[in-house]
Amino acid sequence: MSGISTGRASADVSLQSALLLYGAKDEETVFATAHPIALVKGRPTIGAGRPLQRDALISALTKLAEHAAPKAEFLPPTVLGISPSAVTWWCPPGMRRVFFKCQTLGERSAIVPHPGLVFQAANAGFRVFAVAGNDRPAADTKLYEPPYFNTWDNGGICIGTARVPKRVDVASIPRWEAGFFESAFTHPNAGGKRVAYKDGEYAFWRDMLDGKFGDSFPLECLVPMKFAVQALVNGRVGGVA
Structure with a gap:
């Protein structure tokens, strides 16, 4: 599986896992599961999931936000x-x-x-x-x-x-x-x-x-x-x- 360049990280990244969100309504998420990603005949495939606890979900989203958000930096007048x-x-x-x-x-x-x-x-x-x-x-x-x-x-x-x-x-x-x-x-x-x-x-x-x-x-x-x-x-x- 080829890497994906984030444009900000120091190295390329690859697909590791998937989070699935469940809810009774479109905008009401009440449950989440985490799934490993495996290569099946050369194609990434979502594996069996496990319930994702609140603390683990918050930790994962916090780490994602740290990498996705623009880093604070000095802006020259140009x-x-x-x-x-x-x-x-x-x-x-x-x-x-x-x-x-x-x-x-x-x-x-x-x-x-x-x-x-x-x-x-x-x-x-x-x-x-x-x-x-x-x-x-x-x-x-x-x-x-x-x-x-x-x-x-x-x-x-x-x-x-x-x-x-x-x-x-x-x-x-x-x-x-x-x-x-x-x-x-x-x-x-x-x-x-x-x-x-x-x-x-x-x-x-x-x-x-x-x-x-x-x-x-x-x-x-x-x-x-x-x-x-x-x-x-x-x-x-x-x-x-």
Whole structure:
């Protein structure tokens, strides 16, 4: 039986036992039994149960709650929201190196200006969006398309060979960012327009790599989306491709 990654534990876990709850009505549980799990012809099968006493039930649920609940941790000012399945944060605008490896632009690398970015690492995938301005985004801050290759609609990032963490937590934010910035951009993905620029995205990134914009990202090239930051934090932005 294969293990199941919890995303929080230090090791994988596997199915061990089952609890069955009994009651006369849908929302009235009056009795519980514990059952071992055995492999029968390669399939996990629930074995015979035994009555579960109140103290044992409370102990089991307490241990589950300790592992399932998010651990208390210091939240830096760049964190915009956390949930059991996602972390959303802001990356201020600045100069960062990018890497390109594609047929049209060749293999190139340069330090270029980036807009403010909002990242979200989640169990469902990795996403990035742009924001205008230098201040920490608020709930109603408008999101823009990420002006990058290797991105899908709704901010989805094509991971490819990028090395990103397995964990989704605040402590892993630097490694998620490194996985994005240190991987090579190879091609524009299918979907909507990512950047508003004469002659398209290849011309835009050629000019970026050539240093045309100095140390200021051209915000007029950002493509607006219909979402704000709060919608992303609350899980109301469409799924990752």
